[in-house]
Amino acid sequence: xxxxxxxxxxxxxxxxxxxxxxxxxxxxxxxxxxxxxxxxxxxxxxxxxxxxxxxxxxxxxxxxxxxxxxxxxxxxxxxxxxxxxxxxxxxxxxxxxxxxxxxxxxxxxxxxxxxxxxxxxxxxxxxxxxxxxxxxxxxxxxxxxxxxxxxxxxxxxxxxxxxxxxxxxxxxxxxxxxxxxxxxxxxxxxxxxxxxxxxxxxxxxxxxxxxxxxxxxxxxxxxxxxxxxxxxxxxxxxxxxxxxxxxxxxxxxxxxxxxxxxxxxxxxxxxxxxxxxxxxxxxxxxxxxxxxxxxxxxxxxxxxxxxxxxxxxxxxxxxxxxxxxxxxxxxxxxxxxxxxxxxxxxxxxxxxxxxxxxxxxxxxxxxxxxxxxxxxxxxxxxxxxxxxxxxxxxxxxxxxxxxxxxxxxxxxxxxxxxxxxxxxxxxxxxxxxxxxxxxxxxxxxxxxxxxxxxxxxxxxxxxxxxxxxxxxxxxxxxxxxxxxxxxxxxxxx
Amino acid sequence: xxxxxxxxxxxxxxxxxxxxxxxxxxxxxxxxxxxxxxxxxxxxxxxxxxxxxxxxxxxxxxxxxxxxxxxxxxxxxxxxxxxxxxxxxxxxxxxxxxxxxxxxxxxxxxxxxxxxxxxxxxxxxxxxxxxxxxxxxxxxxxxxxxxxxxxxxxxxxxxxxxxxxxxxxxxxxxxxxxxxxxxxxxxxxxxxxxxxxxxxxxxxxxxxxxxxxxxxxxxxxxxxxxxxxxxxxxxxxxxxxxxxxxxxxxxxxxxxxxxxxxxxxxxxxxxxxxxxxxxxxxxxxxxxxxxxxxxxx
Numbered sequence: 001x002x003x004x005x006x007x008x009x010x011x012x013x014x015x016x017x018x019x020x021x022x023x024x025x026x027x028x029x030x031x032x033x034x035x036x037x038x039x040x041x042x043x044x045x046x047x048x049x050x051x052x053x054x055x056x057x058x059x060x061x062x063x064x065x066x067x068x069x070x071x072x073x074x075x076x077x078x079x080x081x082x083x084x085x086x087x088x089x090x091x092x093x094x095x096x097x098x099x100x101x102x103x104x105x106x107x108x109x110x111x112x113x114x115x116x117x118x119x120x121x122x123x124x125x126x127x128x129x130x131x132x133x134x135x136x137x138x139x140x141x142x143x144x145x146x147x148x149x150x151x152x153x154x155x156x157x158x159x160x161x162x163x164x165x166x167x168x169x170x171x172x173x174x175x176x177x178x179x180x181x182x183x184x185x186x187x188x189x190x191x192x193x194x195x196x197x198x199x200x201x202x203x204x205x206x207x208x209x210x211x212x213x214x215x216x217x218x219x220x221x222x223x224x225x226x227x228x229x230x231x232x233x234x235x236x237x238x239x240x241x242x243x244x245x246x247x248x249x250x251x252x253x254x255x256x257x258x259x260x261x262x263x264x265x266x267x268x269x270x271x272x273x274x275x276x277x278x279x280x281x282x283x284x285x286x287x288x289x290x291x292x293x294x295x296x297x298x299x300x301x302x303x304x305x306x307x308x309x310x311x312x313x314x315x316x317x318x319x320x321x322x323x324x325x326x327x328x329x330x331x332x333x334x335x336x337x338x339x340x341x342x343x344x345x346x347x348x349x350x351x352x353x354x355x356x357x358x359x360x361x362x363x364x365x366x367x368x369x370x371x372x373x374x375x376x377x378x379x380x381x382x383x384x385x386x387x388x389x390x391x392x393x394x395x396x397x398x399x400x401x402x403x404x405x406x407x408x409x410x411x412x413x414x415x416x417x418x419x420x421x422x423x424x425x426x427x428x429x430x431x432x433x434x435x436x437x438x439x440x441x442x443x444x445x446x447x448x449x450x451x452x453x454x455x456x457x458x459x460x461x462x463x464x465x466x467x468x469x470x471x472x473x474x475x476x477x478x479x480x481x482x483x484x485x486x487x488x489x490x491x492x493x
Numbered sequence: 494x495x496x497x498x499x500x501x502x503x504x505x506x507x508x509x510x511x512x513x514x515x516x517x518x519x520x521x522x523x524x525x526x527x528x529x530x531x532x533x534x535x536x537x538x539x540x541x542x543x544x545x546x547x548x549x550x551x552x553x554x555x556x557x558x559x560x561x562x563x564x565x566x567x568x569x570x571x572x573x574x575x576x577x578x579x580x581x582x583x584x585x586x587x588x589x590x591x592x593x594x595x596x597x598x599x600x601x602x603x604x605x606x607x608x609x610x611x612x613x614x615x616x617x618x619x620x621x622x623x624x625x626x627x628x629x630x631x632x633x634x635x636x637x638x639x640x641x642x643x644x645x646x647x648x649x650x651x652x653x654x655x656x657x658x659x660x661x662x663x664x665x666x667x668x669x670x671x672x673x674x675x676x677x678x679x680x681x682x683x684x685x686x687x688x689x690x691x692x693x694x695x696x697x698x699x700x701x702x703x704x705x706x707x708x709x710x711x712x713x714x715x716x717x718x719x720x721x722x723x724x725x726x727x728x729x730x731x732x733x734x735x736x737x738x739x740x741x742x743x744x745x746x747x748x749x750x751x752x753x754x755x756x757x758x759x760x761x762x763x764x765x766x767x768x769x770x771x772x773x774x775x776x777x778x779x780x781x782x783x784x785x786x787x788x789x790x
Binding site: 108225297302304308309311 | 682707
């Protein structure tokens with residue numbers, strides 16, 4: 001046995017131990033516990049089914065169950081299950097499912113393969129080409145590549161390599177990648193897809209954010225000034241879901257209109273009015289604009305195409321703990337880099353994976369969140385490794401539907417109050433999901449009373465929140481849950 | 494729902510969009526299809542099995558200048574009262590059509606082919622902006638011009654001197670369905686990066702260069718114009734924005750009148766010797782679709 005062989009063996013052992021925390025080797029090892037045996041009431045077969053559905057979106061095959069049965073009799077269930085999870089994570093179905101999840105996260109139209117159904121036999125070839133583009137474009141290719149190659153999750157923001165596709169529509173092709181990148185790159189041939197790579201420090205380029213599909217999905221106007229794109233970035237990467245204000249003149253909301261178009265003649269914005277600055281400076285609007293405007297400026301030079309030059313901007317926000325983040329960048333590439341360096345980004349992405357693979361009905365305690373963040377960084381933010389880790393947690397094996405009603409109420413209320421954070425943030429109003437609200441138990445009780453009054457639940461006040469111009473309005477079921485929680489004294493755990 | 498949405502997308506009601514030639518659908522039964530030959534340096538010829546032949550001819554109109562006035566709706570660059578800008582955009586129309594050169598009815602020789610559903614004419618508009626997509630199409634067109642009452646409201650022009658004008662990004666918006674959501678929304682439809690204009694007189698500029706042009710509809714001769722126009726101009730280390738509303742109400746009538754002029758200058762259309770061959774290539778399915786000629790008379 002030469003040293004090269006030994007080195008390889010060591011590497012293999014290291015790799016195996018790194019990618020499969022539940023794996024232990026050796027025939028003389030004591031009987032192992034499967035991940036769910038550690039804390040879960042479900043059987044190995046149920047665990048396998050749950051893992052397969054979570055990772056691939058389909059149930060295990062007959063052979064998988066037979067293999068599990070055989071492994072169980074041979075007392076190597078844990079090895080079998082961890083091997084299956086690795087197999088599932090390497091499957092095309094997993095890549096498809098993650099692509100679907102990301103499309104949903106980015107609020108994109110579902111991709112083509114969902115239409116390739118026997119239920120739609122008469123689909124026209126020309127129409128099918130339109131559908132094909134929804135998978136064959138640089139954004140979807142990036143989604144798939146991240147999963148397929150287990151690239152760091154930060155690639156969504158920091159990626160500088162693209163597969164460029166051409167959409168063969170002679171009439172209307174706003175999202176064709178070959179057009180989108182045409183101002184910064186000359187494609188040598190008309191044969192697509194073609195690879196396109198930018199320098200690692202190119203400030204113009206930021207992974208998913210500088211793809212034709214993202215730019216097309218979040219269109220811009222002279223009035224909007226790229227705030228829609230900025231809001232999408234805050235929602236997707238920092239879990240800061242700012243709600244748009246819908247202005248209706250019928251509802252007598254002239255005050256909001258005046259903030260948007262101050263000092264202008266009725267019905268038409270007048271000339272030479274620096275309305276944007278006044279609007280952005282208005283206290284009510286400032287809650288979102290102080291974050292959106294600096295981020296939006298990084299897209300200022302974008303049209304339908306990626307601009308040849310970067311546009312400076314900044315990542316600006318205030319954390320729940322009051323920490324001020326103000327990080328300028330020469331372009332969206334540098335601002336995206338700054339996002340990946342924030343703890344709020346890590347927490348947001350960890351929570352995203354948790355919701356996808358554990359379930360958003362299972363709350364994350366602060367200590368669990370700390371563990372998850374640590375593990376996310378430990379696996380270099382590589383999605384498949386982090387998913388494999390989540391599968392080893394006891395929460396994954398938990399059977400849903402039998403949660404403690406009190407715990408369920410707390411989880412539900414927290415989720416409902418998350419909507420309030422979309423508009424309320426800053427020094428005067430604390431984060432409603434960071435309990436105790438206001439930072440102490442006494443403040444928590446004060447804020448419970450305020451919430452009760454604002455929601456018209458004190459017996460005599462009219463409901464004031466959310467305001468009628470808010471996109472989100474709570475359902476009667478959601479209001480009932482909040483009332484029940486308030487009546488119970490606002491339990492935190 | 495998706496099909497309905499796509500049909501809407503393909504039927505964009507854009508007054509500025511270039512009309513395509515009326516295309517004849519094949520009649521029921523088997524139309525007699527010609528063979529269309531396109532050879533570099535030669536006329537485009539269609540030959541039917543029964544001996545009939547037709548060629549493509551082109552009527553090249555003299556260019557005209559289309560005046561478009563832009564009113565400022567928002568100026569985030571300076572506080573100076575904005576007076577807007579008048580633009581003169583040069584365009585030229587080339588009409589292409591099929592003509593019989595061999596037919597058993599000799600009276601038809603030299604006349605355009607007739608189709609059951611309208612004219613077979615293909616209207617090809619050229620403009621300076623289209624030069625980016627179809628090199629050569631702007632030959633013979635004068636440069637597009639911008640005339641200001643005063644320029645003090647432009648960033649960097651408060652010194653009262655005339656110097657080159659730079660617009661980093663020019664965007665044009667119209668209301669369109671978003672392909673991802675199906676919702677109608679204002680969105681960028683066309684524009685350009687790196688527009689350089691040189692002073693040619695008092696408060697008057699000539700556009701001398703555009704680094705690149707982008708357009709959702711590449712045949713549109715006015716990719717810089719829509720319901721709303723935005724300029725991103727250099728100011729300090731960054732950019733500032735000026736938004737405009739263009740006055741387009743008279744443009745359609747003007748172009749309709751221009752394109753309705755008598756066709757008196759038909760010449761043979763020589764394949765790949767004229768820049769507009771490129772346009773024809775892009776629209777090959779519409780213009781040279783052989784089965785459309787199957788029922789021609």
